[in-house]
Amino acid sequence: MAFKLPDLPYAHNALEPVIDATTMEIHHGKHHNAYVTNLNKAIEGKSDLASKSLEDLIGNLSAVPQDIRTAVRNNGGGHFNHSLFWPCMSSPGQGGGGSPSGALAQAIDRDLGGFDKFKETFSNAAATRFGSGWAWLGVKGGKLVVCSTPNQDSPIMKGVAECDCAPILGLDVWEHAYYLKYQNRRPDYIKAFWGVVNWAQVAKNFDAAK
Numbered sequence: 001m002a003f004k005l006p007d008l009p010y011a012h013n014a015l016e017p018v019i020d021a022t023t024m025e026i027h028h029g030k031h032h033n034a035y036v037t038n039l040n041k042a043i044e045g046k047s048d049l050a051s052k053s054l055e056d057l058i059g060n061l062s063a064v065p066q067d068i069r070t071a072v073r074n075n076g077g078g079h080f081n082h083s084l085f086w087p088c089m090s091s092p093g094q095g096g097g098g099s100p101s102g103a104l105a106q107a108i109d110r111d112l113g114g115f116d117k118f119k120e121t122f123s124n125a126a127a128t129r130f131g132s133g134w135a136w137l138g139v140k141g142g143k144l145v146v147c148s149t150p151n152q153d154s155p156i157m158k159g160v161a162e163c164d165c166a167p168i169l170g171l172d173v174w175e176h177a178y179y180l181k182y183q184n185r186r187p188d189y190i191k192a193f194w195g196v197v198n199w200a201q202v203a204k205n206f207d208a209a210k
């Protein structure tokens, strides 16, 4: 069964003014859609791969034939990363922004030096990722970690990703994610991002990853 582009869990303009509607339309409808289309193209006719879950497929890239491995890495990673990213944001009027609570907040205090320190570490990972890539908050060995990956590499790609963890929050720092509104000002985009983080969803991801 072919992979499918998931619907956005909100309207294109829901994240304004942090992320504008046009950016969301292009980012989801064109960029994410292209990753899905190209992933399906890469595995076309390979029923053993097409029957796998996305996590199984990109989590074990060494099991993917070499002639399509790069295509699966880039497009499968792109599909997985964006599918995680969209629900991790929410309209500022619908619970986006603020700070985490409960077990997630406690783990941030315990493992990352508190919420402010975590935001600084994560923002720095996002700002210093050279070129295109992602910043991540993830779980590794029962603890929270912050890291980043280049291109569409995902922390679930075993033996491939620069950071190996179960991601629970990601921030896309490809220029396609922010250029229309922020141009070269990636740090402004990162700062504004905190205003739309859906902490309830991140907490759900945390519970599932623990």
Ligand SMILES: [Fe+2]
Binding pocket: 027, 031, 082, 172, 174, 176, 177
């Ligand atoms: Fe993206």
